[in-house]
Amino acid sequence: MLISYKWFQTFFKEKLPSPEEVSKKLESLAFEVEGIEKVGASDVLDVKILPDRAHYCLSHRGIAEEIHGITGQALKVPRDIPVAPTANPQILAPKITFVTSHAELDARGLFCRRYMGRRVENISVAESPDWMKAHLKEIGERSINNIVDSTNIIMFDCGQPLHAFDADQISGDLVVRAAKEGEKIVLLDAKPEGKEVTLKATDHVIADEVGPLAIAGVKGGKRAQVTATTKNIVIESANFDPTAVRRTATRLNLRNESSRRFENEITPELAADGMELVSGLIGSLVPAAATSMSEVVDIYPARPEPTVITISRDYVNTRLGTVVPAAIFDEILSRLGIVAIQSPNKSGEFSLTIPYHRLDLNIAEDLVEEIGRVYGYEKITTHLPAPQEKRITVFPAFYIAEKIKNILVLAGFSEVNLYTLVAKGVVETAHPLADDKAFARENLTDGVMVCLQKNALNADLLGLDTVKIFEIGHTFTAGGESTKLAIGIAQVKKIKGVKSDALVNTAIEFLAKELNISIPSPALISKGIHSVVEIDLDTAAQAYKLSSTATYADLGFGKAASVMYKKFSVYPFMVRDIAVFTPEHITDADVWAAIYKGILAVHSDNLLVRHALFDTFKKDGKISYAFRMVFQSMEKTLTDDEVNTVMQSVYAQVKERNWEVR
């Protein structure tokens, strides 16, 4: 909701604090201000309205009342705006009838809760004055003409959607009714020109003898639109069922500022304010019209009773966990327009009469929030409740999954966590985010296999001969949802007699032994050096004999490590090996010191990311040390030349010591 600071000021007696200050106050209340922007001569606040307050806060007035509620900043009553002219009895009021709407709605209540209409003659449609154009621009709306703009400005002012029909295009009486199945209407701004919208019996229209003139609460039709030649109009200020409006607007993809307000439900009481304000504005713009307004027809079958909630201060204080001083308590209620009457029977109880527009306040808990947020949650002292007298038992599925994680980590496996939404599967989302994320995965194996392959490429960088990973996660098949474990191994370094499939099987055996259960030999998928198996954890969990005294302390998690994540380079790495023959008394540390000196001589910013001694042997009174070095830059792709320069420097260091590079 865009709030024009300049317009906003018209609600208050005194000058408002700066837009930034107003924004801070709103944030402390229940609103997020997503931005403050200067548009023309006014600052504009973009205020995010949460659904519970959308009943009354999708307007400048609603938010002004909020500011009044929290700060006490006095509202200006009456405001300095045009007053509605007196009705002229010689102008014939429009005839309006309701036709019972469809069965589903009638069970819940009327579709049209109130319909107010007034005929205004001697209109001259013209461009809006500059101030109106500027104001509309501030709140992101375009100017159309003085009449349509008036209805829009009043909607953003008080929250009541309004509509104006060209009265001379209406044949006979106005009818509010359910649409006929297949009935058609051409809407305002139809694109392409003249395009018809087909209605269903669950939609509602304002119609005349000829057919629909507007989709109720959503959008006006072309036939009775206000044009440059319009002389007489009918103004509508009505209230429609939120769910029905939402369904129609959503189905026809026509959700707009009008439907948005009805969808969130507004009080039918507001219709009168909307009619009053728009009559005043139009009257001030077109003097001839000011004396040509009919009486307002008001069809209001069931005026709601105001909501009354009974609470006590004690109750609110207990729920908040603090004591709100009685005087402050009462002042908060009064600022929110809530009338409190002390119950005669029970001491300490109040009947609170809630203002009509606060459709969000229905139960005692709602008042806890109102008092709490205005009083300030920061004033509540924290209290840590004592643990309940219940022994903490472990949750078997969680316990076993966590136990397996620890067993596998001890066996050298790292845990991965991959996406559930993938390109193929059985369980499909109805509206996928992307084509390659349309399904919930049916196995973990596919993801773990790809993950192995990617990590195998980084084996040198990671310092791994064998990439060992696992994942525990849910899978989704026609049979339902289950918890799975996948274990994957890539045997990157060739070692005679060592193969990834055998290693995976060994890991499963190890797991079975640690858990003391039997795990049936799972199907194994191998691709080259990569092997993955997947087992059903739900079955394993059933087989596992969980001790009745088991606690999570058995799991073996240590105290959480205090590590800080380091970004890794996105550029390729390069590997170089060096083997150095030295006299027998030289240690590997001596050799590494010499190599490192050679590296630093070229690059003080140290491109070496990893090194390891991978081979040592003695021969003829000499000893050979073989080191593997991994080079990588955070800033760029290293060239062979750059790394070769480093190696030349390393060789020089070796030679200087009369050692031999093999």
Add this chain to the structure above:
Amino acid sequence: MEEKTTGHIHPITLAIEEIRQIFKEIGFSVAEGPEIETEHYNFDALNVPEDHPARDMQDTFWLSPLSDRKLLRTHTSPVQIRFMEKNQPPMAIIVPGKVYRNEATDATHGAEFYQVEGLYIDKKVSMADLKGVLLKFFKSFFGDDIEIAFRPSFFPFTEPSVEVSIKWKGKWLEVMGAGLVHPKVLEAGGIDPKEWSGFAFGGGVERLVMIKYGIEDLRSLYSGDLRVINQF
């Protein structure tokens, strides 16, 4: 050339484990639930009415066919109801688990992520209790110098509802939603709101992990990349 023979636990697991340990000290157990949920548990029982704008707050992955009204859960809150149905109050649980939102992925938003939910039901539970439990948690998780603040907010399943922020290295960061359990939610779980009251809270685990370990892109947690995981 292996430098270390043990493997590495994923940072999300580490965080969930640490959260579990902290809450265990103050009497919370663990509960879990399915990732495919019914409309009933994900929305209706949590006081999110059908055809209400509040449903737009969480973009949902509905499953095909739509007529089954099944979905990938948008939050861990359905487990509140499932747990209430099967257990008698008082109760105190945390619920870790994966959740799904149909929204575009970027460095700080994911279509799938982990949440930890908390539910505490007892007699005369207050906002002061909620504040006490969360302050204890955040101090244990992030360090003693953490401050927390409540800002009014809206969730259909709590009343009052608040957004919880922590002050971390001089900056306020929103980390959780919380509030007192709405009486309709207690009723949906078969608990009498006249006798019992409670608080609930929930937030993304990734956010906590990112703050704590200094990770800038949430997606790196799901890349399966050992260059990330092996740092932990």
